[in-house]
Amino acid sequence: MDAILTTSEVTRRRFIRTTLAGGIGLAAVGVRSSAQAAQTSLAAESGTFKIGGDLTVNRLGFGAMRITGDGIWGWPADRENALKVLRRAVALGVNLIDTADSYGPEVSELLIAQALHPYPPGLVIATKGGLTRPGPGQWVPNGRPEYLKKCVDGSLKRLKLDRIDLYQLHRIDPHVPAEESLGALKEMQDAGKIRHLGLSEVSPEQIERAGKIVPIVTAQNRYNAADREWDKTLKYCETEKLAFMPWSPVGGKGGLHNDSAIEQIAKRHGVSVYQVAIAWLLQRSPVMLPIPGTSSIAHLEENVAAAKLKVSADEMASLTA
């Protein structure tokens, strides 16, 4: 099989292999313990961020939506593999995992607890509530206070936690005043069930309005090299020192393959377009916490290895333009 690989594919695979091994030198002499240590801290190469000013995480996280069944519905075909992906993410130094009660629904949270509980110190599980699932691929907001309180209790139980480090309102429900939804989440925070609160798909104005009810520490909006609709929210997060957690960071299910700028840079560095997309995000802003999702261990390793990839200022500019 290797005989028919292109030169750039060979270079790309070598980048991942040597990065996981902790550098060419270590791989060559087979220093196993050093290589393992290098892997444990691989995600740390992305730098750290303090969520809410007191919750330190490595900036490159993991999104646990894709470990569920098709249409983000039900159990995955290979449950063992999903558990392995989660454990491998943590072994590679990822200590921010994003999930939601609606992934499955419930399945992603249950898999996280099964794979990782009792949780290693410092692991932050960020979950979300406020979207219901009538069926595969369907998402309907429900921001009613009583419903959200039940969501929080359900997530606590499934994740086997006493307190959720970061709870994000998945969507502001257009049929419920944001003050009512956030008032309910504030009650849960006051009761000690939530440490920090975040929002998703929000403008700076919506964050400001929410901030009058309860402190907001993160915004999770769709954002990647090809989709910059939420640049304003990113800027706002930078100014206010909130974390910005881009979803679809590598372009979602379709990827970013039609982006010629990314493809050229990937070719030049001998890496994949996914890795360039992640490196671009990490270099774009110090408040950026990408949460690429995958159901594949090979893709996970490739994505985490991107924590080490540096693209030049010119390349950044060509992607950002």
Ligand SMILES: NC(=O)c1ccc[n+]([C@@H]2O[C@H](COP(=O)([O-])OP(=O)(O)OC[C@H]3O[C@@H](n4cnc5c(N)ncnc54)[C@H](OP(=O)(O)O)[C@@H]3O)[C@@H](O)[C@H]2O)c1
């Ligand atoms: N707040 C919200 O409204 C919202 C909405 C959507 C998602 N999210 C969160 O954001 C996370 C990421 O979003 P996302 O999953 O939509 O987008 P994404 O991370 O940009 O893309 C995931 C898709 O890309 C593929 N992929 C990932 N790495 C790859 C690689 N190295 N090579 C080839 N294919 C690769 C995955 O397929 P494979 O499984 O085959 O690798 C999957 O289909 C989710 O897990 C979830 O936590 C939040």
